[in-house]
Amino acid sequence: MSASSANSAASPAVSGLDYDDTALTLALPGSSFSASDPAADHDKPPSPKARAVGWPPVRAYRRNALRDEAKLVKVAVDGAPYLRKVDLAAHDGYAALLRALHGMFAPCLGADGAGRLVDAATGAEYVPTYEDKDGDWMLVGDVPFK
Amino acid sequence: MSTPHSSSTSSAPHRASPPQIPQSLTLAPTASSSASPSSSSASGMRDAAEDDSDSPPSQMSEDDPGGGGGGGGDRWEPDLRGGNGGAGRWAPPDQVLENVLESVLEFLTAARDRNAASLVCRSWYRAEAQTRRELFIGNCYAVAPRRAVERFGGLRSVVLKGKPRFADFNLVPNGWGAYVSPWVAALGPAYPRLERICLKRMTVSDDDLALVANSFPLFKELSLVCCDGFSTLGLAVIAERCRHLRVLDLIEDYVEDEDDEMVDWISKFPESNTSLESLVFDCVSVPFNFEALEALVARSPALRRLRVNHHVSVEQLRRLMARAPQLTHFGTGAFRSEAAPGGGLSVTELATSFAASRSLICLSGFRDVNPEYLPAIFPVCAKLTSLNFSFASLTAEELKPVICNCINLRTFWVLDTVGDEGLRAVADTCSDLRELRVFPLDASEDSEGSVSDVGLQAISEGCRKLESILYFCQRMTNAAVIAMSKNCPDLVVFRLCIMGRHRPDRITGEPMDDGFGAIVKNCKLTRLSVSGLLTDKAFAYIGKYGKLIKTLSVAFAGNSDMSLQYIFEGCTKLQKLEVRDSPFSDKGLLSGLNYFYNMRFLWMNSCRLTMRGCKDVAHQMQNLVVEVIKDHTDEGESEIVDKLYLYRSLAGPRKDAPTFVTLL
Numbered sequence: 001m002s003a004s005s006a007n008s009a010a011s012p013a014v015s016g017l018d019y020d021d022t023a024l025t026l027a028l029p030g031s032s033f034s035a036s037d038p039a040a041d042h043d044k045p046p047s048p049k050a051r052a053v054g055w056p057p058v059r060a061y062r063r064n065a066l067r068d069e070a071k072l073v074k075v076a077v078d079g080a081p082y083l084r085k086v087d088l089a090a091h092d093g094y095a096a097l098l099r100a101l102h103g104m105f106a107p108c109l110g111a112d113g114a115g116r117l118v119d120a121a122t123g124a125e126y127v128p129t130y131e132d133k134d135g136d137w138m139l140v141g142d143v144p145f146k
Numbered sequence: 147m148s149t150p151h152s153s154s155t156s157s158a159p160h161r162a163s164p165p166q167i168p169q170s171l172t173l174a175p176t177a178s179s180s181a182s183p184s185s186s187s188a189s190g191m192r193d194a195a196e197d198d199s200d201s202p203p204s205q206m207s208e209d210d211p212g213g214g215g216g217g218g219g220d221r222w223e224p225d226l227r228g229g230n231g232g233a234g235r236w237a238p239p240d241q242v243l244e245n246v247l248e249s250v251l252e253f254l255t256a257a258r259d260r261n262a263a264s265l266v267c268r269s270w271y272r273a274e275a276q277t278r279r280e281l282f283i284g285n286c287y288a289v290a291p292r293r294a295v296e297r298f299g300g301l302r303s304v305v306l307k308g309k310p311r312f313a314d315f316n317l318v319p320n321g322w323g324a325y326v327s328p329w330v331a332a333l334g335p336a337y338p339r340l341e342r343i344c345l346k347r348m349t350v351s352d353d354d355l356a357l358v359a360n361s362f363p364l365f366k367e368l369s370l371v372c373c374d375g376f377s378t379l380g381l382a383v384i385a386e387r388c389r390h391l392r393v394l395d396l397i398e399d400y401v402e403d404e405d406d407e408m409v410d411w412i413s414k415f416p417e418s419n420t421s422l423e424s425l426v427f428d429c430v431s432v433p434f435n436f437e438a439l440e441a442l443v444a445r446s447p448a449l450r451r452l453r454v455n456h457h458v459s460v461e462q463l464r465r466l467m468a469r470a471p472q473l474t475h476f477g478t479g480a481f482r483s484e485a486a487p488g489g490g491l492s493v494t495e496l497a498t499s500f501a502a503s504r505s506l507i508c509l510s511g512f513r514d515v516n517p518e519y520l521p522a523i524f525p526v527c528a529k530l531t532s533l534n535f536s537f538a539s540l541t542a543e544e545l546k547p548v549i550c551n552c553i554n555l556r557t558f559w560v561l562d563t564v565g566d567e568g569l570r571a572v573a574d575t576c577s578d579l580r581e582l583r584v585f586p587l588d589a590s591e592d593s594e595g596s597v598s599d600v601g602l603q604a605i606s607e608g609c610r611k612l613e614s615i616l617y618f619c620q621r622m623t624n625a626a627v628i629a630m631s632k633n634c635p636d637l638v639v640f641r642l643c644i645m646g647r648h649r650p651d652r653i654t655g656e657p658m659d660d661g662f663g664a665i666v667k668n669c670k671l672t673r674l675s676v677s678g679l680l681t682d683k684a685f686a687y688i689g690k691y692g693k694l695i696k697t698l699s700v701a702f703a704g705n706s707d708m709s710l711q712y713i714f715e716g717c718t719k720l721q722k723l724e725v726r727d728s729p730f731s732d733k734g735l736l737s738g739l740n741y742f743y744n745m746r747f748l749w750m751n752s753c754r755l756t757m758r759g760c761k762d763v764a765h766q767m768q769n770l771v772v773e774v775i776k777d778h779t780d781e782g783e784s785e786i787v788d789k790l791y792l793y794r795s796l797a798g799p800r801k802d803a804p805t806f807v808t809l810l
Contacts, residue, residue: 051591053315053316053317054316057701058589060314060315060316062536062585066537066587
């Protein structure tokens with residue numbers, strides 16, 4: 001098992017590159033070297049940034065526990081028949097969060113052509129607000145997402 | 147027949163010399179002997195004597211260094227029942243002889259030994275079937291409940307496993323199966339004296355739990371690992387009706403509860419003194435009635451293992467420890483104070499509580515830990531054999547003062563936040579370490595990764611008795627893996643996960659073939675998970691040297707179907723093979739035809755399989771169930787098979803498969 005005979009795939013594979021982050025490379029950070037690997041024509045890995053489901057193999061229980069205390073909040077909309085829960089940690093910005101909320105409530109309320117939630121009776125637009133820890137009602141979007 | 151150790155008075159004359167007892171039979175009673183119900187048996191399905199290091203998920207794990215682990219033995223034999231063997235009549239059974247035989251067989255506890263004994267002849271088959279006390283079924287779809295019930299007359303304990311392991315990583319869609327309901331329905335009427343049920347990766351409803359509680363008046367132990375489908379409602383029924391309950395272990399289950407719908411199940415335990423020895427519920431994530439728990443602990447004099455969820459403050463922990471100074475295993479939940487900074491319990495006060503717990507050997511929990519409270523555990527560190535910090539995001543500086551006292555540690559689970567430096571501290575102190583697991587705080591492919599080959603090398607130098615390792619990292623070298631293979635000859639479980647796909651040796655740039663080759667050559671591995679850039683050569687090594695491997699996990703590896711062929715032809719003891727995202731086609735799949743009956747299952751996803759190849763297998767192998775699983779989002783028919791799960795089975799294709807599963 002000598003190191004010299006290691007590479008039976010006959011690929012120059014890395015040709016001396018190491019993983020020092022400060023080295024200039026043409027590859028995307030964290031991407032594989034299979035792009036330059038001749039064996040890759042036999043083995044076409046998915047594009048480096050296509051996320052693989054369930055990889056790395058860490059159980060959902062552990063992933064959830066290690067997130068910053070899964071940020072679950074209840075959302076109530078005037079006129080909607082029931083509350084919904086949304087996980088703040090699952091969205092990476094206000095835009096994504098609002099899209100998710102829209103998706104949850106549009107079926108029971110109604111949306112206008114521009115994709116905003118609209119009260120079917122009065123035509124008034126729904127605006128998301130929340131109660132902060134001091135008990136004040138704030139407009140969603142005023143404070144940085146984090 | 148050799149003389150029974152505990153002789154019944156019988157001296158039955160035997161007409162012909164009985165068959166030789168196979169070498170593998172062990173007649174000495176073991177810790178989990180059927181004679182005395184082993185109430186505090188945390189060893190799950192192990193038949194070796196119970197050991198102290200008790201990290202929960204490995205209880206149901208078959209990675210037993212002692213070489214135990216049940217299942218179907220080494221050969222796949224058809225059932226002997228059904229009188230079509232031999233010519234004509236056979237002599238009526240000699241009842242006295244059978245009684246003697248049964249008395250002797252009582253001493254056999256290892257499933258493998260029992261399986262062997264049952265194959266000797268019909269008389270032994272019947273005697274074994276009447277005396278088997280624990281039934282282990284590694285795949286709930288391999289046999290129908292009715293058949294198990296018909297064969298075994300006197301079961302006291304049943305262990306069942308359901309979904310394939312890759313279900314843990316969201317690769318099996320919801321609703322796939324593994325329902326325990328038909329089993330409970332069959333076991334209930336057949337075994338009124340049943341005491342113990344252990345389930346792993348099965349769907350268990352509240353109704354199922356109620357049925358268990360109502361069917362088994364002597365019920366003592368319930369262990370649910372990685373299960374789903376139940377809520378606090380079901381737990382309440384168990385607590386209330388199972389008056390002799392000794393063990394309730396809920397480990398990494400998904401417990402469905404809305405905050406406002408949950409039930410105060412802890413209050414439902416009997417009001418008199420209970421027989422509880424183990425209560426583990428850290429995965430029940432909803433808040434619970436603490437006063438009820440404190441009172442329960444106070445009236446459970448036999449309690450040795452307690453693991454609470456994270457809705458517990460250190461002040462409350464102190465109260466629990468005061469009520470149960472005899473605890474051996476303690477899961478601390480969160481390890482922080484609810485009080486405002488400055489107020490709350492002092493470290494010294496908490497340390498006094500730990501000092502008073504003289505029997506503590508296992509600590510876990512520490513979710514959301516406040517590191518200032520860590521010194522409180524110093525008084526018990528020297529006695530600890532097991533420590534689980536894998537939910538505590540600690541730095542090396544925070545770990546060192548703790549770990550330097552843990553001289554007797556055998557099992558250690560930790561997050562990679564401690565870095566190579568933290569691991570070096572572990573290596574410096576824990577020379578008796580047997581099991582190490584290093585988990586990533588940030589489990590994504592392009593994360594920084596805080597540990598590397600440096601940490602692995604350090605561990606290999608300091609922890610020479612290591613038997614089992616799980617290591618997540620981003621940077622690894624062949625040299626470090628080779629070093630571990632030489633420094634740790636007792637290694638039987640090696641699971642290395644280099645999180646970035648196809649990563650080569652970080653120094654040489656070469657594939658990781660040589661490292662894995664060394665590990666299979668120098669160590670007697672029974673379980674292996676590979677990662678990093680790997681060519682067919684790695685699998686040639688694995689096939690050549692991995693003669694003891696029972697479980698193999700492959701991801702993003704190999705060049706061609708030769709890899710699969712090497713595995714099938716070389717790994718003669720292979721029972722479980724899981725493969726994902728590797729360039730293996732129908733040809734590779736078919737190279738396993740002669741071996742599938744010797745395995746429990748094969749799982750392959752995101753490879754290059756087609757319906758044609760899978761149908762080919764199904765057609766040629768009548769006793770295999772071949773499942774092609776589609777994602778919910780897939781539409782229509784397709785020649786490409788994304789997920790294949792095949793397993794040997796006496797039960798034929800299952801009737802409860804959902805629409806997204808095609809049984810070929």
